[in-house]
Amino acid sequence: xxxxxxxxxxxxxxxxxxxxxxxxxxxxxxxxxxxxxxxxxxxxxxxxxxxxxxxxxxxxxxxxxxxxxxxxxxxxxxxxxxxxxxxxxxxxxxxxxxxxxxxxxxxxxxxxxxxxxxxxxxxxxxxxxxxxxxxxxxxxxxxxxxxxxxxxxxxxxxxxxxxxxxxxxxxxxxxxxxxxxxxxxxxxxxxxxxxxxxxxxxxxxxxxxxxxxxxxxxxxxxxxxxxxxxxxxxxxxxxxxxxxxxxxxxxxxxxxxxxxxxxxxxxxxxxxxxxxxxxxxxxxxxxxxxxxx
Amino acid sequence: xxxxxxxxxxxxxxxxxxxxxxxxxxxxxxxxxxxxxxxxxxxxxxxxxxxxxxxxxxxxxxxxxxxxxxxxxxxxxxxxxxxxxxxxxxxxxxxxxxxxxxxxxxxxxxxxxxxxxxxxxxxxxxxxxxxxxxxxxxxxxxxxxxxxxxxxxxxxxxxxxxxxxxxxxxxxxxxxxxxxxxxxxxxxxxxxxxxxxxxxxxxxxxxxxxxxxxxxxxxxxxxxxxxxxxxxxxxxxxxxxxxxxxxxxxxxxxxxxxxxxxxxxxxxxxxxxxxxxxxxxxxxxxxx
Numbered sequence: 001x002x003x004x005x006x007x008x009x010x011x012x013x014x015x016x017x018x019x020x021x022x023x024x025x026x027x028x029x030x031x032x033x034x035x036x037x038x039x040x041x042x043x044x045x046x047x048x049x050x051x052x053x054x055x056x057x058x059x060x061x062x063x064x065x066x067x068x069x070x071x072x073x074x075x076x077x078x079x080x081x082x083x084x085x086x087x088x089x090x091x092x093x094x095x096x097x098x099x100x101x102x103x104x105x106x107x108x109x110x111x112x113x114x115x116x117x118x119x120x121x122x123x124x125x126x127x128x129x130x131x132x133x134x135x136x137x138x139x140x141x142x143x144x145x146x147x148x149x150x151x152x153x154x155x156x157x158x159x160x161x162x163x164x165x166x167x168x169x170x171x172x173x174x175x176x177x178x179x180x181x182x183x184x185x186x187x188x189x190x191x192x193x194x195x196x197x198x199x200x201x202x203x204x205x206x207x208x209x210x211x212x213x214x215x216x217x218x219x220x221x222x223x224x225x226x227x228x229x230x231x232x233x234x235x236x237x238x239x240x241x242x243x244x245x246x247x248x249x250x251x252x253x254x255x256x257x258x259x260x261x262x263x264x265x266x267x268x269x270x271x272x273x274x275x276x277x278x279x280x281x282x283x284x285x286x287x288x289x290x291x292x293x
Numbered sequence: 294x295x296x297x298x299x300x301x302x303x304x305x306x307x308x309x310x311x312x313x314x315x316x317x318x319x320x321x322x323x324x325x326x327x328x329x330x331x332x333x334x335x336x337x338x339x340x341x342x343x344x345x346x347x348x349x350x351x352x353x354x355x356x357x358x359x360x361x362x363x364x365x366x367x368x369x370x371x372x373x374x375x376x377x378x379x380x381x382x383x384x385x386x387x388x389x390x391x392x393x394x395x396x397x398x399x400x401x402x403x404x405x406x407x408x409x410x411x412x413x414x415x416x417x418x419x420x421x422x423x424x425x426x427x428x429x430x431x432x433x434x435x436x437x438x439x440x441x442x443x444x445x446x447x448x449x450x451x452x453x454x455x456x457x458x459x460x461x462x463x464x465x466x467x468x469x470x471x472x473x474x475x476x477x478x479x480x481x482x483x484x485x486x487x488x489x490x491x492x493x494x495x496x497x498x499x500x501x502x503x504x505x506x507x508x509x510x511x512x513x514x515x516x517x518x519x520x521x522x523x524x525x526x527x528x529x530x531x532x533x534x535x536x537x538x539x540x541x542x543x544x545x546x547x548x549x550x551x552x553x554x555x556x557x558x559x560x561x562x563x564x565x566x567x568x569x570x571x572x573x574x575x576x577x578x579x580x581x
Contacts, residue, residue: 025480028383032391035383036400039454042447043407046418053421098313106310117314119572120321126568127324127561128508130535134557137542138327159320166317192303213409220411223510223535227542246413253417253515263421266414277409281402 050270054263062264067233072261074268076235077248080150081272083236084229084244085218087154092161093211099162100169100207105195125163129223132156136228148241153229157221161214165207172206172287173199205287212280216273222246245269332558335551344555350521352541357552359537359559361523366533366563368524369513370506372442373449378499380446381453385495388454389461390483408451416515419444424516433528436518441531444512449502456501460494461487493581497574504567508560510535534560 021029064073099117107114136156146152176199184194225247229236236242243251246269252262298305336344339357347358384404388397419440428435464487472482488495510533518530519540532540538553538560545553 021478021480025478025484028484029391029480032383032387035380036387036392036396038380039384039407039450040400040403042450043403046410046415049422050414050418095313095316098310099317102310102314106307107314113314117317120317122572123321123565123568124317126504126508126564126571128510128535128564130508130510130538131324131328131557131561131564133542134538134554135324135327138331138554139323143327159324162317162320190303192306216409220409220413222411222413223539226539246411249417250413250511250515253420259421262417266417269411269414273409273411273414274406277406278402281405 047270050263050266053260054265054267057260057264058267059264062261072252072258074245074248074261074265076233077243077245077265078268079235080229080242081219081244081246083150083238083242084154084157084225085215087150087238088157088161088218089211089214091154091158092165092214095158096162096165096210097169097207099166100173101195101200103166104170104173105191105199121163121166124159125167127160129160129221132160132224133227136224141228146239148228148230148232149239150229150236150242151238153225153244156224156228157218160221160224161217164214164217165210168210168213169203169207172203175206175287176202203287205283209280209283209287212276212283216276216280219244219269219272219276220246222250226250245272328554328558328561331551332554335548335555338548339552344552345559348523350537352545352549352552355548357549359534359556361521362532362534362537362556363559363563365517365524365531366507366535366560369438369441369445369517369531369533370503372438372527373445373506374499374503376443376446377449377453377502381450381502382457382495384450385454385457385461386483386488388458390479390487404451404454407447408455412448412509412511413515415444415448416512419512419516427528431528434518434530436516436530438517438524438527438529438531441513441517442527444516445506445509448509448512449506452502452505453495453498456498457491457495460491460498463494464490493574493578497571497578500567500571500574504564504571507533507567508535508564510539514539534563 061071062073063075064071065075067073067076099121103114103117107117133156136152140146140152140155141148146155180198180202181194184198189197221244225244229244229247230241231243231247231251232241233248234240234242245265249262249265249269252258252265344357344359345363346360347356348360349356349358350361384400388400392400420436423440423443424435426435427433427437427440431439468486468490469482472486473479477485513533514536517532517536519532519536520530521532521537524531534556538557541549542553
């Protein structure tokens with residue numbers, strides 16, 4: 001949704017002999033460049049600072065199979081992060097895609113149910129992660145009695161990422177030209193076949209972009225996981241507690257004994273998130289090219 | 294089985310799609326029910342007024358006043374807006390009207406990356422670089438309203454930039470052309486015509502950013518000092534509602550634990566109010 005190519009390009013400035021701007025306007029323009037430089041500068045500073053402090057500590061010991069208080073290994077956290085991501089997406093992707101299909105292809109636009117779904121999806125997207133943390137603790141850890149575990153964390157994260165996938169699926173489906181559907185119907189295909197075989201494949205890059213963004217979100221989530229998945233330092237199985245990378249970073253910083261190792265963890269986190277963002281950007285671009293074809 | 298599927302696949306899948314779509318509604322209902330059911334009992338033992346307006350937070354003595362945290366949340370958010378709103382809007386104007394397409398091509402993914410960086414990494418950056426910086430230059434411990442606001446201001450930049458840029462791009466092009474035709478300069482047209490025309494969209498972006506900022510936890514807990522007293526000096530520490538929940542949830546029990554859930558409930562209500570304001574503004578804009 002963020003990267004959709006805009007139809008209106010930057011304004012054409014090729015007006016002959018443009019009048020010179022007032023001083024105030026020119027100062028504001030300079031401030032614009034300053035603000036842009038600040039935005040890029042702060043990103044560069046942050047990335048450069050973390051890379052510089054962290055990369056020297058990316059030693060093999062950091063990837064030791066077993067975490068000890070000597071090596072502060074992060075391998076267990078990486079494995080837990082993958083497990084958590086996979087499990088959460090296993091729930092949120094089908095749910096999100098199916099809901100998106102319902103909203104875009106089946107529902108009567110403007111019906112009461114559609115409005116309710118839209119409002120609740122927006123609500124879900126706006127709830128702060130600490131409230132999800134409370135909900136996850138109360139619902140999954142205590143009431144359902146699953147306890148501090150990867151499953152509890154994944155269930156919480158699945159609900160958190162659901163609105164992102166839902167909205168992007170719906171928008172991607174709506175960007176598919178109507179003529180595709182008409183062509184499919186004209187050839188005698190039913191509604192389901194048209195949706196699954198004709199419309200959905202065209203929308204796939206957009207959905208993929210949302211999934212990749214969700215992976216970034218899950219990898220970076222901390223507050224919601226501390227009290228649902230816990231902070232145990234081991235490779236967890238589904239019903240055991242285990243910390244993910246970002247929880248690991250927080251704990252290392254709080255304990256204060258392994259600051260250099262914490263920087264190394266931050267490097268790995270940054271790399272994962274940057275990779276997912278980049279791939280998502282590419283996927284979104286492919287959708288906009290297909291959609292306009 | 295297969296014959297059954299062939300005959301009824303349309304209906305089965307329709308039901309499946311509909312059921313999935315209802316999960317959103319169920320999830321919101323479940324969240325509300327769990328929060329209210331676990332948060333409200335606290336108020337049978339502790340008066341609402343004393344909870345919301347009490348200035349002292351001393352769980353050991355069963356005194357739970359969250360006014361410092363409410364004020365703290367808004368204080369830090371306001372500080373974040375002071376930095377994030379002007380920088381974000383000006384950056385959006387730059388991307389929409391002044392920068393060439395090549396610059397925009399670089400800036401867009403950068404802004405997206407800024408949005409994608411986990412809040413715990415922001416917090417880590419803040420506590421490692423900004424906190425010592427403030428400690429050595431301005432004194433105090435460094436863990437302060439100032440650092441929390443600056444960090445939060447940086448974190449809401451992408452939200453403001455992206456919504457403001459979309460709002461600026463949505464302004465009809467003839468506005469600009471008409472302004473030029475009247476003899477205005479490019480810069481003048483941008484600041485006097487296009488920016489005011491995009492005002493409502495930009496405002497709703499700021500409201501969205503406020504919602505994000507009030508809900509932020511990890512970055513703040515690492516840099517804000519977290520002392521539960523009325524915030525004042527920007528070089529002193531502050532505790533927000535979110536931090537209050539995260540800090541004490543690990544060991545709280547009984548009434549203390551319930552007070553934290555009630556804190557979460559208050560936070561939830563505030564964030565929902567802000568979000569409703571956001572969608573209300575959007576709806577009004579769509580009507581115009």
